[in-house]
Amino acid sequence: MTNPIHFLRAVLTIDAVTCLGMGALLVAAAGPLAGLLDLPAALLFEAGLLLFPSAAFMLWAARQADRLEWPVRAIALLNLGWTAASFAVIALLAPNPLGAAFVAVQALAVAGLAALEFHGLSLFRRAFA
Incomplete structure (x- = not known):
């Protein structure tokens, strides 16, 4: 069985690194x-600026051992909010096809990270319930 703490730390670290990369870009x-x-x-x-403090929070959360559940839930929910806002940008601003694809692909990647975070939370709850 996958260690839920290691799984969540890995997902949060990946989330943070991708935030830093996208933020820098x-x-x-x-x-x-x-x-x-x-x-x-x-x-x-x-x-892009918003992604830097988000990444810092994710890295902080990845280092927590006994208080991991609430920050991961918050991050996953914020990721879902980012996903919804991204699709709202497409709908409201009507970028060109490349812009719509750029926004949609990053939104789907963020949604995937949220799904992994929620999965990690369920593993965490089962392991420590």
Whole structure:
């Protein structure tokens, strides 16, 4: 059986690293990406900035042993919120096809991470209930 603490720590670390990578991309290249994706540069830049404290919280949560459950639940729910907001961006701002694909793919990746976090929580509860 997979150790739920190790599983959750790995998923949170992957989530944090992907947040840092996407945040760096969005902050550093907001202007060029805006033209390529037909999305506002300010939206891309500010979304990128939001990812840095999110990644820090994920890394902090990954280091918790006895208080792992609540931060993972919060992160998974925030990831679902990010996913919903991403699809709202597509619907409301109508980017070009490349922009819609860019936003949709990252949203689905974030939803996948949320699913892994919820799965890890269920493993955690079963192991420590």
